Amino acid sequence: MRKYGIALLVALAGALSPASAGVLYTNLGPGDAYDSGQGWTISNGNPLGGYSAIAFQFSPTASGQGNLIRLAVGFITPADAIIGVTLYEDSSGSLGSQLANAQADVTVTFGSCCDLLLVPIPAVTLSAGTLYWLAVEPVSADIWAAWNLNSTGAQGPLLADNGAGFNNPGTNTLGAFEIVANAVPEPGTWLLFAGGIAAFAVRRRRLHRN
Secondary structure, eight states, rough: OHHHHHHHHHHHHHHHOOSOEEEEEEOOOOOOEEEEEEEEEEEEEEETEEEEEEEEEEOOOEEEEEEEEEEEEEEETTTTOOEEEEEEETTTEEEEEEEEEEEOOOOTTOOOOSOOOEEEEEEEOOOOTHHHEEEEEEEEESSEEEEEESOOEEEEEEEEEOOOOOOEEEEEEEBEEEEEEEEOOOOHHHHHHHHHHHHHHHHHHHHHHO
């Protein structure tokens, strides 16, 4: 009986441990596919002579601690373009508080498919069904990159920054990306674990009396 009780606790503890990486949000197609021929411009200075950044609104399909963004961004020139990637809360359809930020060296060539830029971020809790924004901005000077469109038909609100801050709200095809995390245990799992501990304690008391 004692062995069965220990096995039960081990199984329940395993259910509470962070799961292997899970997807919180994705608009990538099968095999990480995206539209390799079209994208939103991310630029700063030459050769286009201006500044361009894009932010898209999205809603996770699962809750978890987001710690990696897989992003379909490719460079046009130069090969060492550096971009900033930022997660924001939503504030009435605009960017709210910043949740996480990271910089990445764009190593993928625009026009090829289907390599993704991997951008680790500080772990941040994202909740299913809640609105957030993901923004991609140029960091280094004189760069020209593009955030590839998704190929799954996902659309949503966007904000553009042409040097005067994010504005010009509209709805269009989202840039392709995926947010990966370790799953957060559901409340039901915590209750199951607590019940298992209580049952195991009662059983141990009975065995001790006998």
